[in-house]
Amino acid sequence: MEKVSIRDVASRAGVSVSTVSRALSRPEMVSESTRRKIQAIAEELDFSVSRTAGNLKSGKSRRIALLVGSNKIEWFTANIMEGLNSVILDQGYDLVFYPISSVEDRRAFFEELPVRNNVDAVIISSFTATAKEITRLHSAHVPLVGINSPSTLNFSATVHTSDRTGMKLAIRHLSLLGHRKILYIYQTFHSSIKFSSYGRIQAFKDACAKKPGITGIVKSFENPHEAFDALTTGILSEDDPPTAVCVHQDSQALPFLFRAQSIGLSIPDDLSIMGYDDSSFAQDVGLTTIRQDPYAMGREAASKALQLIESREPEIQHEEFPVELVVRRSTGEIRKHQLF
Amino acid sequence: MEKVSIRDVASRAGVSVSTVSRALSRPEMVSESTRRKIQAIAEELDFSVSRTAGNLKSGKSRRIALLVGSNKIEWFTANIMEGLNSVILDQGYDLVFYPISSVEDRRAFFEELPVRNNVDAVIISSFTATAKEITRLHSAHVPLVGINSPSTLNFSATVHTSDRTGMKLAIRHLSLLGHRKILYIYQTFHSSIKFSSYGRIQAFKDACAKKPGITGIVKSFENPHEAFDALTTGILSEDDPPTAVCVHQDSQALPFLFRAQSIGLSIPDDLSIMGYDDSSFAQDVGLTTIRQDPYAMGREAASKALQLIESREPEIQHEEFPVELVVRRSTGEIRKHQLF
DNA sequence: CTGAAAGCGCTTACAG
DNA sequence: CTGAAAGCGCTTACAG
Numbered sequence: 001m002e003k004v005s006i007r008d009v010a011s012r013a014g015v016s017v018s019t020v021s022r023a024l025s026r027p028e029m030v031s032e033s034t035r036r037k038i039q040a041i042a043e044e045l046d047f048s049v050s051r052t053a054g055n056l057k058s059g060k061s062r063r064i065a066l067l068v069g070s071n072k073i074e075w076f077t078a079n080i081m082e083g084l085n086s087v088i089l090d091q092g093y094d095l096v097f098y099p100i101s102s103v104e105d106r107r108a109f110f111e112e113l114p115v116r117n118n119v120d121a122v123i124i125s126s127f128t129a130t131a132k133e134i135t136r137l138h139s140a141h142v143p144l145v146g147i148n149s150p151s152t153l154n155f156s157a158t159v160h161t162s163d164r165t166g167m168k169l170a171i172r173h174l175s176l177l178g179h180r181k182i183l184y185i186y187q188t189f190h191s192s193i194k195f196s197s198y199g200r201i202q203a204f205k206d207a208c209a210k211k212p213g214i215t216g217i218v219k220s221f222e223n224p225h226e227a228f229d230a231l232t233t234g235i236l237s238e239d240d241p242p243t244a245v246c247v248h249q250d251s252q253a254l255p256f257l258f259r260a261q262s263i264g265l266s267i268p269d270d271l272s273i274m275g276y277d278d279s280s281f282a283q284d285v286g287l288t289t290i291r292q293d294p295y296a297m298g299r300e301a302a303s304k305a306l307q308l309i310e311s312r313e314p315e316i317q318h319e320e321f322p323v324e325l326v327v328r329r330s331t332g333e334i335r336k337h338q339l340f
Numbered sequence: 341m342e343k344v345s346i347r348d349v350a351s352r353a354g355v356s357v358s359t360v361s362r363a364l365s366r367p368e369m370v371s372e373s374t375r376r377k378i379q380a381i382a383e384e385l386d387f388s389v390s391r392t393a394g395n396l397k398s399g400k401s402r403r404i405a406l407l408v409g410s411n412k413i414e415w416f417t418a419n420i421m422e423g424l425n426s427v428i429l430d431q432g433y434d435l436v437f438y439p440i441s442s443v444e445d446r447r448a449f450f451e452e453l454p455v456r457n458n459v460d461a462v463i464i465s466s467f468t469a470t471a472k473e474i475t476r477l478h479s480a481h482v483p484l485v486g487i488n489s490p491s492t493l494n495f496s497a498t499v500h501t502s503d504r505t506g507m508k509l510a511i512r513h514l515s516l517l518g519h520r521k522i523l524y525i526y527q528t529f530h531s532s533i534k535f536s537s538y539g540r541i542q543a544f545k546d547a548c549a550k551k552p553g554i555t556g557i558v559k560s561f562e563n564p565h566e567a568f569d570a571l572t573t574g575i576l577s578e579d580d581p582p583t584a585v586c587v588h589q590d591s592q593a594l595p596f597l598f599r600a601q602s603i604g605l606s607i608p609d610d611l612s613i614m615g616y617d618d619s620s621f622a623q624d625v626g627l628t629t630i631r632q633d634p635y636a637m638g639r640e641a642a643s644k645a646l647q648l649i650e651s652r653e654p655e656i657q658h659e660e661f662p663v664e665l666v667v668r669r670s671t672g673e674i675r676k677h678q679l680f
Numbered sequence: 681c682t683g684a685a686a687g688c689g690c691t692t693a694c695a696g
Numbered sequence: 697c698t699g700a701a702a703g704c705g706c707t708t709a710c711a712g
Contacts, residue, residue, distance in 0.1 A: 081413055
């Protein structure tokens with residue numbers, strides 16, 4: 001059985017190619033009897049329309065590119081993808097994933113713009129491009145939607161959550177529990193891409209600075225396992241050590257939680273720990289965290305992209321999604337005679 | 341700046357469209373001077389070749405579909421995708437993700453075969469289609485590659501790991517530690533798709549049956565949190581309770597680990613716990629597990645798909661990937677006077 | 681090394 | 697309601 005094209009169906013049905021095309025894509029334009037015959041034959045021949053041809057005609061590719069600053073698909077990215085897929089697949093669009101893990105990747109991407117005639121919209125998650133790079137996209141008439149982009153400049157539309165709000169919630173929560181010295185830890189980024197996550201670190205510092213009596217300390221680590229030990233030792237040896245720790249994201253908090261317990265610290269009595277994200281297992285381990293909803297952001301980014309593709313301006317060009325404090329067992333009141 | 345086509349470049353360079361096409365896709369066929377001029381003009385005009393047109397000509401779409409039995413992208417699927425991407429992106433192929441979450445979805449997919457003229461290969465991960473469905477794919481000349489498919493029948497090629505081997509390793513490990521009564525727990529699947537994971541459960545039963553003196557019990561649960569309590573209560577109230585638990589996959593073991601600890605069980609002294617996968621956090625929490633490598637399987641599946649697209653038979657049609665026992669802190673020797 | 685022409689598989693104004 | 701024809705943007709035998 002060789003490839004069957006619209007012509008095979010036409011000749012078999014004794015009608016023109018145009019009629020077959022109409023019968024299949026705009027059936028109301030064709031008389032019932034011919035339509036029926038054509039549809040029967042199409043089924044019999046296992047024929048289905050090639051999108052490529054239609055795309056050529058329309059000048060659209062029915063594809064949307066997702067640029068992510070890493071080739072790892074972790075919780076956040078997976079949820080973004082699920083959200084995007086949940087809206088675009090039904091509209092006949094496909095998602096194409098482009099991992100961009102270095103400034104060089106990014107430059108290559110925007111210089112070659114493989115996307116120009118090959119994608120109807122570009123969505124960038126959690127990093128940004130230079131103004132010049134973005135301009136080139138625009139000049140190719142490709143809408144650009146940002147997700148948690150460090151800057152919204154030049155984007156056709158964006159969705160984001162506020163790290164400032166998130167960190168404010170975290171600091172207030174800890175402050176209410178009586179904590180005064182708070183440590184922020186994150187795993188060093190090894191990408192040359194400017195991640196939006198850096199903003200979270202700054203947001204922590206600012207939130208602490210604004211809250212009188214609170215001291216915020218920021219430390220980074222390379223490898224969770226060795227470094228946690230070093231950090232813990234550091235904490236233990238200080239005279240006035242932090243009583244609470246904010247971890248950059250839930251997935252990095254998990255090993256910390258275990259490490260802390262394994263050296264005999266009881267959580268939250270000896271140390272309060274907070275994560276960020278409310279990702280899948282945060283509930284399982286009782287981690288207090290700041291919830292964000294990348295699935296919802298993905299859906300909205302997709303719908304904005306779709307609108308832009310149809311040359312409609314989204315009602316809200318830059319949309320903020322809420323963050324929420326989720327209190328669980330890993331944070332608690334500071335104790336009078338805290339272990340440290 | 342309007343859409344620029346190959347014609348614009350040609351007229352600007354004073355050459356024919358054919359020459360521009362060659363200068364860009366097979367530069368060695370064009371004299372250096374014309375090539376240079378054309379490339380300069382292409383760059384100046386921000387021109388890049390539309391893939392769609394080329395695809396029409398070649399009859400290929402340069403896209404590979406990944407069918408997954410869920411719209412959630414969890415550890416396994418994410419790693420498969422990363423593996424696939426790591427080989428196909430460089431070859432100019434894109435990955436298209438089709439979540440298939442019900443038998444209806446699946447039937448719709450294979451009946452409409454949106455894929456027929458629109459995708460060069462189909463990769464199915466962890467579930468399978470009926471023989472008839474697969475035949476239709478074949479008749480459309482679309483190679484089908486399976487990943488951990490319950491049956492390898494009719495697949496052009498497959499990659500898989502052996503759950504039998506994995507469970508054998510697990511049972512041997514526990515048996516060597518002195519465990520005699522072993523519980524297997526898994527979260528109920530709510531999909532109507534036949535997942536490959538069911539095989540793992542059977543493999544557990546078989547492994548226990550083959551090992552004299554070992555009793556294996558299988559239980560499922562709906563919601564991790566309520567159900568773990570019920571299970572634990574059940575365990576605690578039995579006269580001769582299991583001393584070790586195998587959890588279907590690491591992500592389901594995590595809550596169990598925490599639950600167990602929260603009711604005062606010490607792991608592994610009171611209870612040994614094993615996972616399956618060796619996913620990201622297994623190391624963090626010290627979970628003994630069976631390691632599999634979906635990233636490597638994804639890479640191999642991709643390379644088999646690519647070979648099949650080029651009508652080459654893969655050297656190994658059905659390739660098995662190793663599983664490995666990874667011993668960590670969550671399993672230990674059975675104690676003389678085990679708590680239960 | 682280069683150009684004119686055919687054609688990939690459709691869709692869609694334009695006529696009838 | 698239907699058909700003939702043009703055309704989407706390229707690639708590639710075929711000539712020269």
